[in-house]
Amino acid sequence: MGRAETAAFGSDIVAETLRSLDIPYIALNPGASFRGLHDSLVNHLGNDRPQMLLCLHEEHAVAIAQGYAKVTGKAMAVAVHSNVGLFHATMAIFNAWCDRMPVLVIGATGPLDAEKRRPWIDWIHTARDQGAIVRNYIKWDDQPASPGAAREALIRATWIAETLPAGPVYVNLDAWMQEAPLAAPLPPLDPRRLAPKIEQRPAAEDVDRVAAMLRAAKRPLILVGRVSRSERGWAERIALAEAVGARVLTDLKVGAGFPTDHRLSLAPPGVFPLPPAHAALEQADVVLSLDWIALNGVLPSRPAAQVIHVSLDHHLHNGWSMDHQALAPVDQLIAADPDALVSALCRALAVASGAVETAVVTSPESGLESADAAGPLLVSDLAVRLRAALAGRLVSLLHLPLSWDGAFWPFRHPLDFIGSDGGGGIGAGPGISVGAALALRGSGRLPVSICGDGDFLMGVTALWTAVHYKLPLLLVVANNRSFFNDEVHQERVARARGRPVENKWIGQRMTDPEIDLAGMARAQGAEGFGPVTARAELDQAYRRAIAVVEAGGVAVVDVRVEPGYTPAMASALTRETKIRETKE
Template structure:
């Protein structure tokens, strides 16, 4: 029998994992990120030899945490779940931090685990016993939306369709399906047609009732100093445009933050203070001065109000619109402090702004044109010398402005006053839970989501973040995903230096010891060499601001040719101006 005949004969047999692979294609799953593992060898074979490594295509990651981070970054750009395969208990434990990031960021994701064989009589000695657990999902159940371990192929089909539906239903999040190895490798007697996937779309979020729309519109139009806190909302351009029209119609000043990505144009006159990971002093002053606060799924509304007013139940009128309560549980405190609200709506915030905008148009509500924004910093970067974080930001922004950059990640110290976002893809956002090491993988996933567009994918990472997840960059090189990585390298887990300085001052101890056990020095790792080892075109270390612009232009040429370029920029141990004190108390990076 020749090779073609053998392939035809092999394909005449239906295997359990073939059915699952067909379903993934039917669900329009473009990619599956994985670190190989024997527990899902049947599914791996089906994706390669049954589907031809197309729809879904394998995205090979060196570490399971990177595989999940890639799926997370892809979801932040596209709004769609990517598939991930994790090997037994080992891969799941490796990936758990990245799954928690995705959970806290409310990112959709379809995670496949594998176990087995569950039938002890079929296990290979030693290794199959080590990689088998009775309830694998118990490792991550507190921070996923749903899980299942189906016992048959028809049950697996239903479970995967349900998982996809649940993952895409707001508030979105990761789901987990565990596949018995025996189930994958068994012959299946049927090739029945798969269901029509259009009949299993995510359910629509409930619309707010008419009385609430009328009441909120009246309160907004009568308020003298209304303020909108814009959090987890759609990154699609039509929703962006409606938010701008809505704010203009009611004369709403707007605050955004750097946790969720670009959600409103930062240079718009109504964007009233620079964005950051936590509210700046100017932002807190605006909150205190407001007579009505509209929260559009703002992350940690209760904590923000407490920072502004110094008490948990401020008297200002608060309208809260969020579906996030549906994801709250007793294990994780990612739901943050309990906020007070005069009106609280369990609905999609984009649906609310759409209806309120229509109400304004129907009732002839219009606000006076806003005055120009005044928070933007104008100080130029120095032309030579040691690189400060603000100098890095100014040179990067000025040099790349014509290349339509999409900033996939920005470090803690990045000065929000320099952020000029005019499109949802201008900035993708943070990682959800502050897990160091997520930046490289998420940047690769976001760049994958941008591949084929005219956007320049740019990730500005911290050195600790890069070092923890450096091998994720190999995946971008291997799969020809264009990406520019800039490391703001201060040779330290610098935020913890500030924590230690704070402790020393509180306890009357020497602040000179703040870097002990924290600084990444003596020797300083050669980051450019590490990046080169992953196949990147690497530059650096760049330690003089005079050299940075030319290095950036050179790097961009390589990215435009479809390569991954890397720049190690040595920066001072500092944060930019306006980084609020709350960051030093609430983050660990």
């Protein structure tokens, strides 16, 4: 592919800046408002660093960037077409915001100079303040008016996005600025000097105080929330817990932060903590929270323990979004990177961390499957038989459904599970999975995603991008033919009002006709298997699908499961409901 050697237009400067920031990919759905940038990426840079990733929807493009960030911690670029593309992208941007993941979203607008707008189309694609569409759930935005200003805006935006607490940013480019010839060459810039790394380390006196508290504690407990995918951080968390004898609780809303089958692991991870976790929190004398997302939701209302919360998240709290959660009783807030605090504690306590083993999937324990071998498939059957089929392989779980029980699958490495969508946005699972698979390409890990049927149906066309760019991915659909979580809510409302619970399915079930999920996968170029309704069929479908992925392909297995939650999950959900009812 030929390429122009010298920057000649404003958009050439934008493209060169993305390369100087070492951004390897830019996901996009094409649009005329950034046609200048599109040309520069292709004909000036040769579609290399960044390489364009064509997506079928802007929401998928942002979700892919979020999935990439969940593995790497680095911002990928996304281009969205004017206001209409940004409107499409908003749900995924909100997910990335709640997930605290860095994403560089580049938008565009019709010419800001009204005299340069084409009739009709440029006018409807121009907004006076386009950034206002997303400003409440991004870290920063800008609308630069010149190539020089655009270069600085992109450098600043990436710097802000990746600085903890991380999050999405938005830079809106004037179409005329992109397409206008450069009046003169711009002087060179070194992004590394303009965006120095910010390390949020704890103060020495805070480290000493916490170390002393942990030494003296009889029943310490560590809550592992938002932490990095770093192997060093993983090893140091294990070393710290073992040194002070702390029990550890983890969370399915975020990526794996501690081995879930370790002797100090308090309970399997869940979206909502299980009853054993609450009992241990009642008895703890010191609680160390490593950026736990909803601290108020796990602590007793009047905790006897001394509570130490390590977080930078307060820097992002605003008056529009309530994702900051309720205030929690905290005795000491340490505004620092949780990884840095744990590392400093290990040094203060003279604790040496060991090496991290890249553990393969092991065969499941007995008793996790349904006791009724002839009965309908349950999510437990889906999980246990998938784990058995993948035994002996390195696997990363990229997405899990709400019906998942943490006891199904132990996490033994920071990349064994990368966390949820962040904002509860159904439809993000496939796109996040594609982005994570992109980041894992060449790692030796087999990317596996388990999505609910509603999530899959809203995001299925993201799989076309994975097929097109040859990103191996196994996606299993836990297909209960319902938006079942809402059935649970309708049942609770009906019971509270003395109304018939048997009507809870109306407006929830996806039947009559049944949807051919495997056919929808095949329509994107993936291999589709199912619907699978029996255990013998499930084992065979898994074997065939895994073979497809190991050969470099994308495979989808549609597993028909009964609606419902495991007893542990149901117990946790019931407790959360009682908390709400008590407050009401």
